[in-house]
């Protein structure tokens with residue numbers, strides 16, 4: 001499905017759900033959302049009959065109508081951190097932890113992206129895969145290779161998926177077959193990718209470049225400083241990892257003995273900016289979190305990866321209470337799924353591990369305050385993520401003036417007792433979600449969150465443009 005498919009005035013009819021504040025999920029059972037040819041939401045009506053609507057909004061008589069049946073519209077998901085080249089290793093991590101996982105699984109695979117054919121095959125597949133899970137915006141780590149990184153940007157633009165695309169920089173502690181031979185090379189190749197991405201989308205309306213020092217252990221101080229300077233010169237976004245694994249934190253102490261903390265290493269390189277995305281942020285001190293907040297830098301919470309690599313449980317409730325801006329990241333292939341819906345579940349599970357694992361004097365058995373609600377985790381997946389990637393004014397919810405980045409969720413229904421054979425309902429229309437007819441609108445959303453997957457995502461739009469659909473999508 002090319003993004004070139006034209007956008008025409010469309011009315012999206014049917015239930016919709018979106019997060020309005022961190023804890024508040026709004027569900028409208030009879031929604032009508034009007035989207036114009038630029039993909040901008042022009043009206044959002046609730047409890048309105050379409051006939052009344054046509055009278056109310058002239059000029060929409062000939063608009064397309066797309067109806068959500070047996071389901072609802074939901075804002076597109078925002079993946080604030082993932083590694084596109086690592087997708088072939090999705091699910092392959094064994095019992096490794098970060099540093100040995102990098103050497104065993106990651107560097108060998110990433111170094112093979114010198115082959116543009118291999119890059120084309122994997123990137124085409126992964127962009128399709130993330131879109132099929134409802135991911136309308138994605139912050140991608142690519143590899144060191146300029147040509148392959150530029151190709152990833154081409155693919156995202158052609159498919160119409162909003163993306164931040166980053167050429168990975170690393171000038172030490174990585175295999176010599178996969179390392180920048182100098183700081184100048186790291187900066188020059190990053191500049192080349194920034195220039196290329198801006199040449200194919202000058203306004204940055206779909207794809208934007210992002211400066212990507214892998215993480216402090218694999219970048220010398222001059223390399224970090226060079227990239228910090230590049231960020232100032234180009235005003236580009238920045239993404240990296242911070243405080244993911246305790247051995248990594250120890251290593252950073254050894255490599256940067258004069259820095260007050262892991263976070264200060266990035267501060268000293270002028271890499272902590274309002275456009276900086278820091279992935280993981282598990283083992284930060286309160287001082288580090290305060291510094292990140294002061295710089296306006298953002299956090300990508302990657303719970304599935306953190307559990308898979310036994311990196312730790314990020315205390316998200318504390319970070320939220322301290323006012324940090326947080327989105328979710330699949331962090332493939334540390335994370336074992338390209339699905340942000342899966343990440344929503346893992347964010348909720350991790351918050352429960354934190355709740356169960358940190359008894360306090362007043363709550364000897366359960367620190368309930370640590371638990372994220374379904375609505376809060378969905379907020380991180382949409383509005384939180386939008387703020388992390390600098391799109392909080394454009395996407396993340398259904399409001400007039402925002403752009404229509406959305407997914408149509410379809411849920412089946414288990415047939416009445418008469419039809420036992422069709423136990424899963426109309427050819428399994430609901431994928432793995434079983435509705436029995438008693439569920440309220442809220443309960444349908446909850447069942448989608450805890451049982452749903454990409455089979456429930458039947459269509460995806462970016463800026464009003466249909467960028468993904470399944471055979472179940474009946475326009």
Ligand SMILES: Nc1nc2[nH]cnc2c(=O)[nH]1
Pocket residue numbers: 083098102106214215241244305331334
């Ligand atoms: N999870 C994860 N952490 C990292 N830290 C540095 N590189 C990586 C990576 O590729 N994945």
Ligand SMILES: [Zn+2]
Pocket residue numbers: 081082083241279331334
């Ligand atoms: Zn990562």
